Amino acid sequence: MLTGKQKRHLRSLAHHLTPVFQVGKGGTNEQLVRHIEEAIEVRELMKISVLNNCVEDPKEIGAEVAEAAGAELVQVIGKTIVLYKRATDEKNRKIELPKAAK
Template sequence: MALTGKQVRQLRSLAHHLEPVVHIGRGDVNDGVVAQAEESLEAHELIKCAVQDGSDLTCREAAEQLAERTGADVVQVIGHRFALYRETSRTDVEKIKLV
């Protein structure tokens, strides 16, 4: 699902206050990182991730790889952190209402 500019701005403002829940380190984007991101996206829809100094990937590369493997959209990349969004399929989670 391609996000509109207005939706991206809304998600960026929501992601600003989040702490990173997924950390990408020396192992880069491996199956464990993807599983952790999948679980977090299902529970929260919007997550922030951090790329550690030991990683061989740039933050943009890590964001694109993780988004591709999880079916999420990259919301923002700043410094060593990025935010991903994917609508959850769970009914017990309060969904983000996009404009």
């Protein structure tokens, strides 16, 4: 679980990113989730955009995709979802999160 300080840090890092995946009128499916899992392992932080023709709520899509991919939902703003997952491979780790206050 991410703290508020960690989420704020990740939001600032994600600000300049462009969305990697798009969710359209078909919604989410297993194939999309699999591709997100593979991409987030390398990137750690990514944006996903929800197209205007998608009938599902972006917040619901964000929660669903985050849970299925084993990632943390950082933010849903408008139709943009930001996800974070710490890379399991040491060489792919690029992001250093602020320490959680005790």
